[in-house]
Amino acid sequence: MRDNANDPLVLSDAILAWYDVHARNMPWRVPPQNRRAGQMPDPYRIWLSEVMLQQTTVATVKSYFEKFTTRWPTVRDLAAAKDADVMAEWAGLGYYARARNLLKCARTVVQDYGGAFPADHAELLKLPGIGPYTAAAIASIAFDLRQTVLDGNVERVMARLHDVHVPLPASKPILMEKADALTPADRPGDYAQAVMDLGATICTPKSPACGICPWRDPCTARAEGTAAGLPKKTPKKAKPTRHGTVFLARRADGAWLLETRPDKGLLGGMLGWPGSDWIDVGHPLPEAPPPCAAEWQLIDGEVRHTFTHFHLILHVFRAQVAIGTKPETGEFRDAAEFKPTDLPTVMRKAFDLAR
DNA sequence: CAACCGTGGTC
DNA sequence: TGACCAAGGTT
Numbered sequence: 145m146r147d148n149a150n151d152p153l154v155l156s157d158a159i160l161a162w163y164d165v166h167a168r169n170m171p172w173r174v175p176p177q178n179r180r181a182g183q184m185p186d187p188y189r190i191w192l193s194e195v196m197l198q199q200t201t202v203a204t205v206k207s208y209f210e211k212f213t214t215r216w217p218t219v220r221d222l223a224a225a226k227d228a229d230v231m232a233e234w235a236g237l238g239y240y241a242r243a244r245n246l247l248k249c250a251r252t253v254v255q256d257y258g259g260a261f262p263a264d265h266a267e268l269l270k271l272p273g274i275g276p277y278t279a280a281a282i283a284s285i286a287f288d289l290r291q292t293v294l295d296g297n298v299e300r301v302m303a304r305l306h307d308v309h310v311p312l313p314a315s316k317p318i319l320m321e322k323a324d325a326l327t328p329a330d331r332p333g334d335y336a337q338a339v340m341d342l343g344a345t346i347c348t349p350k351s352p353a354c355g356i357c358p359w360r361d362p363c364t365a366r367a368e369g370t371a372a373g374l375p376k377k378t379p380k381k382a383k384p385t386r387h388g389t390v391f392l393a394r395r396a397d398g399a400w401l402l403e404t405r406p407d408k409g410l411l412g413g414m415l416g417w418p419g420s421d422w423i424d425v426g427h428p429l430p431e432a433p434p435p436c437a438a439e440w441q442l443i444d445g446e447v448r449h450t451f452t453h454f455h456l457i458l459h460v461f462r463a464q465v466a467i468g469t470k471p472e473t474g475e476f477r478d479a480a481e482f483k484p485t486d487l488p489t490v491m492r493k494a495f496d497l498a499r
Numbered sequence: 500c501a502a503c504c505g506t507g508g509t510c
Numbered sequence: 511t512g513a514c515c516a517a518g519g520t521t
Contacts, residue, residue, distance in 0.1 A: 197517040204507065204516085238505025241520075275519045295517045313500095340517055349515065350510080380514090381502090410504070450512095452504050489506060 149362045156328040156335055162358035163338035168345070170202065171209055176334050187261040188219045190286040191249075194278045195242055202344070208237050220259050223250040228404070231413050232486040240488065244413050245273030263287040284336040292324040293336045297343025303375035304347060307364035311376040319375075385455040390419035390491075391434050392462045392498045395469060395476055401435055402482070403474035410451065416491045418474045422456060429459055436471040438463035443498050449490040456490065462498045
């Protein structure tokens, strides 16, 4: 008879019982009832969802997940896709290195693993775009292996459960130790999803719903009244503001002048408008050579956009150009082959402003 | 290891 | 309105 509220098995049982009732429905998830009946998830769908979910909300991911799995139902389908098609489908989701690594990973799985994701944390970790969290998530959720997931949710839940005041990211090894001690050998996949669901719905960053938490009794931070202020984090650097210019050339037949950005760096591999570098200070209007000679007209207003580490103010020029115009940079793309939704958001904002 | 890498929602 | 936040990974 276990009567210690801090016993790891008592804690994992409590959250699994909560998960059995409150598991959120997601397109990639096998509900706990089905899972207990022996149904296993499709590792391809778990992998795809986990990559999409990196630093991205469930609500945002859902429609992208549906688009990808409808167009590419298996990892072999995705591996055979054209790079540009995958980048276009990913447009708007952000962190575009994920899409490039997604393709690399799919092709590696097909070529080196016979089209089957390895059921092994260390092997998963070797694949592009799969780090410690994602490898643990795939191993536990897709294969029900005992691996410890440590994402932002679990960090917050562990920091509160154990009242850890050391700020992130320094506290990460401590929180991993706490999380690992709680991970059960039975139903590790459901457990992983349960802790993350708990963090997403009850143990939220602000105003946690401690009153209905399955771990309210053993939670140290709740007892101390410190839960809402945890986890502590080291302050972030202020974002500088940069300025840039883009050129939107529309040919007489409706084609637009676009360029594919280099694979490395910001918006790597994505479609965009030719333009200047984006610079920190000084010139409100950075000089850049237009991609072709034309009567360039500065559009009223500006595009404002915030990236991870800087604000951007983008000035937009537009011109009509003749058939036969030879641009110095980029290529004209026929109107029928161009959708604004193929653009990353900042470029789509420039398009919207110029319309 | 700290910097880099998107975006939309929330308060 | 602006800062914070989200199922992080790579270099």
